[in-house]
Amino acid sequence: MHRLLTALLVPLAVILISSYSVTLSAQTPANPPAAEKKSPDVEELLSKLESSFGQKTKGREFYQAYSQLTALVQGKEKSTAEKASEAILAKLKTLLPEGAARKELETSQKSKTQLVAAERGLEILRALHTVKSIGRGKIAFGTLKVEDSKLNPEMVLAQMVIFEDGWFVTDIGDSKKTLGFRAAGYLPLDAKLPETCDELQLDTLILKPISLADSATITGKIVFDGPDGMKNLKANLNLTVPPPNTATGGYSPRKKWPEATSLTVGKDGGFELTGLTPGDYFLYLQTGKHEDVSKKVTLKPASTEDLGKLTMRSTDMGYYLKKETPKAGKFPWQKDIEEARKRALAEGKPMMIMMTATWCGPCKLLEEKTLNDPWVQQFLKEFVVVKAYEDKEVEKLYNGNAYPTLVFTDKTGKELHRTLGYQPPGTFSGNIFKACQELGLKIDPDLQTLVDQKIIKLPKSGKAVSIQN
Numbered sequence: 001m002h003r004l005l006t007a008l009l010v011p012l013a014v015i016l017i018s019s020y021s022v023t024l025s026a027q028t029p030a031n032p033p034a035a036e037k038k039s040p041d042v043e044e045l046l047s048k049l050e051s052s053f054g055q056k057t058k059g060r061e062f063y064q065a066y067s068q069l070t071a072l073v074q075g076k077e078k079s080t081a082e083k084a085s086e087a088i089l090a091k092l093k094t095l096l097p098e099g100a101a102r103k104e105l106e107t108s109q110k111s112k113t114q115l116v117a118a119e120r121g122l123e124i125l126r127a128l129h130t131v132k133s134i135g136r137g138k139i140a141f142g143t144l145k146v147e148d149s150k151l152n153p154e155m156v157l158a159q160m161v162i163f164e165d166g167w168f169v170t171d172i173g174d175s176k177k178t179l180g181f182r183a184a185g186y187l188p189l190d191a192k193l194p195e196t197c198d199e200l201q202l203d204t205l206i207l208k209p210i211s212l213a214d215s216a217t218i219t220g221k222i223v224f225d226g227p228d229g230m231k232n233l234k235a236n237l238n239l240t241v242p243p244p245n246t247a248t249g250g251y252s253p254r255k256k257w258p259e260a261t262s263l264t265v266g267k268d269g270g271f272e273l274t275g276l277t278p279g280d281y282f283l284y285l286q287t288g289k290h291e292d293v294s295k296k297v298t299l300k301p302a303s304t305e306d307l308g309k310l311t312m313r314s315t316d317m318g319y320y321l322k323k324e325t326p327k328a329g330k331f332p333w334q335k336d337i338e339e340a341r342k343r344a345l346a347e348g349k350p351m352m353i354m355m356t357a358t359w360c361g362p363c364k365l366l367e368e369k370t371l372n373d374p375w376v377q378q379f380l381k382e383f384v385v386v387k388a389y390e391d392k393e394v395e396k397l398y399n400g401n402a403y404p405t406l407v408f409t410d411k412t413g414k415e416l417h418r419t420l421g422y423q424p425p426g427t428f429s430g431n432i433f434k435a436c437q438e439l440g441l442k443i444d445p446d447l448q449t450l451v452d453q454k455i456i457k458l459p460k461s462g463k464a465v466s467i468q469n
Helices: 002-027 042-052 056-074 078-095 100-111 114-134 317-321 337-347 361-371 374-379 392-397 425-439 445-452
Strands: 138-146 167-172 179-181 189-191 199-201 205-207 216-224 234-239 270-276 279-286 293-299 304-312 351-356 384-389 405-409 415-420
Touching: 042 056, 042 078, 056 078, 056 114, 078 100, 078 114, 100 114, 100 138, 100 199, 114 138, 114 167, 189 205, 216 293, 234 270, 279 304, 293 304, 317 425, 317 445, 337 351, 337 384, 351 361, 351 392, 361 374, 361 425, 374 425, 374 445, 405 425, 415 425, 425 445
Parallel strands: 138 199, 138 205, 216 304, 351 384
Antiparallel strands: 138 167, 179 189, 216 270, 234 279, 279 293, 351 405, 405 415
16 A cells, blocks of 8 residues: 555656746746845944954954955945945944054054055954954064065065055064065065064064075976876976964965976976075976975075985876776766665675765865776775765764765775875875775785885875774
8 A cells, every 4th residue: 555655646746846846947037137246234244343353252253254344445346445444444443452553553544545544454453353362462563675676575475464565464473483574586584573562563674685695506306207207397396484473373364476486497307496595495396197296395595405306206007017007987986875885795895985075176186186097996996985975974983074085994884994185096006005905805916016116105004093883
């Protein structure tokens, strides 16, 4: 009887649902007019800003209001920006306490446009909010000038945003430490801070061009495993932001970044770059069909740093095996964890469970670059592979707290190995090898050869996490 009712009711439900959809479609215009965007209410945002200012538990509310007000001031609609600026400046007079910060805002109002003054005022308030909400630190404001005027101060690397005219404000964690500024082609600047009060007015800071005698040099040679390495090679050196001296230990987000310094690489792979600012750098090497290379480099004044040989490994493992690449197929994902478990038990196969999310960039990269690699697919052929999209039950069971997390289990679902984040095919294959060892599986002969030849390095860690009951 139950089956009969189901057979009768299901088609009826489909008809009703289809009819409802058709009805909605019939009543909705094919191209409905776009809803008019409503500008955020300035008074409402200012009210939120005031009620959350300095409140540790209302940080998100404060930064949402601060961000929206800043966007209004910086917006293209001039009349809206000016009205918002006027309201912001009026509110800041009541929010900013008497002292150097209030005087700084008043000076800006006299010497700058209303828009600039409002934007500066919001930055001052943001710095004060940070200090007040966490209960420690100071704020500092000042002006940075580039001595030769060849660099826009906005492009100088620092813990805070620097305005086009060089003005800045920031929270300070420890006034006994310095405030750092870095820019390619200029001497490192580490400004000493006064320790006298909670609002530090700094003298004008000068960023000076670096002389050849004080600069650093970097040399090295790039070696390619596999063909066509020099083709489309990108070799960039990025100067890093100096260590932060903020109350939170973090940096302010910035919209503008200086361009990286490009390396000119000779036909033999050799390179030499002179006139560099001393400091910490990241060297990035990228080319087709080879694994990217990222290396941290510290350059000291009046010195040469020889990086030696930098090997870019081929992503084609067949190059090392001297074999043709196997054909890649569609990755055989299972999307139902229970069905995957049943299959694993029935076939006596281990599982690889990938905890992922549709919005996760590294997850997409892992699938595109690594899990679609034909050799990786060959090494995983004995596994039942499962993709769990933001599955809270799976994440709780396997203590998943980051995407992508990949867990290797036996046929019963007991975890024996895990790995986190994006990895290129070679690195990921090392995790497959380790998982096979832990599971007592027969290792693919080609994978064994790559490990024996030290083409693939085994991970140092990847221990299983205790499964929650």
